[in-house]
Amino acid sequence: MAATASTQASTKSLGNIRRAFAPWDDPAQKPLIEIAGVTKRFGGDFVAVDDLSLNIYRREFFALLGPSGCGKSTLLRMLAGFEEPTSGDLRLEGESLVGVPPHKRPVNMMFQSYALFPHMSVEKNIAFGLKQDGMAKSEIADRVAEMLRLVKLTPFAKRKPQQLSGGQQQRVALARSLAKRPKVLLLDEPLGALDKKLREETQFELMDLQVELGLTFVIVTHDQEEAMVMADRxxxxxxxxxxxxxxxxxxxxxPSSRYVADFIGNVNILEGTVEERQGSRLRMAAAGGTIETETPVALKAGDKAAFAIRPEKMRIGRTRPETYGINAFRGEVYDIAYLGDVTLYLVKLPGGELVRATVINASRGVEQPLTWDEEAWLSFSPDAGVVLTA
Known part of the structure; x- marks a missing residue:
């Protein structure tokens, strides 16, 4: 791990790093979970998971993200043992999970609904699975106390679920899932029932808890922000x-494709044609102008490609900037949205493309702000976006 950390420190990083943890970059590390060529069919025709292979490492917080119907929940249910793969293998610490019933797998699953027993107190809900396993009463009491402390619910031990807030119920369900000390905790949209502010607070609590316990968490979510905040990968x-x-x-x-770029956050995708390629430097015609950038993608003059750039990487102003050379486009302010922390501008280019640019509102007032229908210049640095062909 020390070699991996030093390697990371000596190379340029894309974005902030939450923790120096990257076993997937270390050839000496063996995965905890191996999903090998797994396919899951329903009714013979519908393919929910299609020849999927994936490795997940010990102590990793891993997110399965995607739209409804993409197969992420089916994959999670196969790990839990509620579904069996049609073909392929699922391995935990090198041992196949195929055919192993859910209660005999060293994994536990936390559902979106929480599924708490309404007639039981918080401590009895947490203790339920331990009693089912025949654990001694003294050990159960110690384990329940430990779980209550971890999720900060010790004062609420005697309360019933209906006497708790939604966030507190979520923590009871989490404590119950962790009480049996599984090797892997599977979380199926665990924060979906919480309001936005509480969901954001709980995301950081889950991250801290996962690091403290040193467990592997696999979460399913359709919320890209949730995945971005919590996951290592x-x-x-x-x-x-x-x-x-x-x-x-x-x-x-x-992003590796238009689909990925478009799914994660906001993005401008400018379709164009390569004009010139010299080494890694590429020039392409797009959106009525010229883009100059660097890319490792193998392209030649005449090839079709797209340039993806995030709105916050765009600069907007009344005059053409000299800083970025040819990466400047003239347009007209089509719409404006003041969002408090940022202002979003939609700029219409001569070819009809609508391009987004965001400006951080670093001060409370703005002298001579841009307004609707006003001419504006958009510009960006050569390394602000990525070239895509897929």
Whole structure:
């Protein structure tokens, strides 16, 4: 791990790093979970998961992200043992899970509904699975006390679920899932029932808890922000397959396809044609102007490609900037949205393309702000976006 950390420190990083943890970059590290060529069919015709392979490492907080129907929940249910793969293998610490019933797997699953027993107190809900396993009463009491402390619910031990807030119920369900000390905790949209502010607070609590316990968490979510905040790595899924697996920063800053770029955050995708290629430097005609950038993608003059750039990477002003050379486009302010922390501008280019640019509201007032129908210049640095062909 020390070699990996030093390697990371000596190379340029895409985005902020939450923790110096990257076993997937270390060839000496063995995965905890191996999903090998797994396919899941329903009714013979519908393919929910399509020949999917994926490795997840010990102590990793891993997110399965994607739209409804992409196969992420089916994959999670196969890990839990509620579904069996049609073909392929699921391995935990090198041992196949295929055919192993859910109660005999060293994994536990936390559902969106929480499924708490309404007639039992908080401490009895947490103790339920331990009693089912025949654990001694003294050990159960110690384990329940430990779980209550971890989720900060010790004062609420005697209360019933209906006497708790939604966030507190979520923590009871989490404590119950962790009480049996599984090797892997599977979370199926665990924060979906919480309001926005509480969901944001709980995301950080889950991250801290996962690091403190040193467990492997696998979460399913359709909320990209939730995945970006909590996960060490994200697998973005599409129609039963994986579109890209990477850290949140790489997924956001270096998407592998138009689908990934468009799914994660806001993005401008400018379609164009390559004019010139010299080494890694590429020039392309797009949106009525010229884009100059660098890319490792193998392209030649005449090839079709797209340039993806995030709105916050755009600069907007009344005059053409000299800083970025040819990466400047003239347009007209089509719409404006004041969002408090940022202002979003929609600028219409001569070819009809609508391009987004965001400006951070660093001060409370703005002298001579841009207004609707006003001419504006958009510009960006050569390394602000990525070239896509897929």
């Amino acid at each position: 994200i697998a973005l899924m599409r129609e039963g397959r994986i579109a890209q697996v990477a850290t949140p920063a790489v997924i956001y800053e270096a």
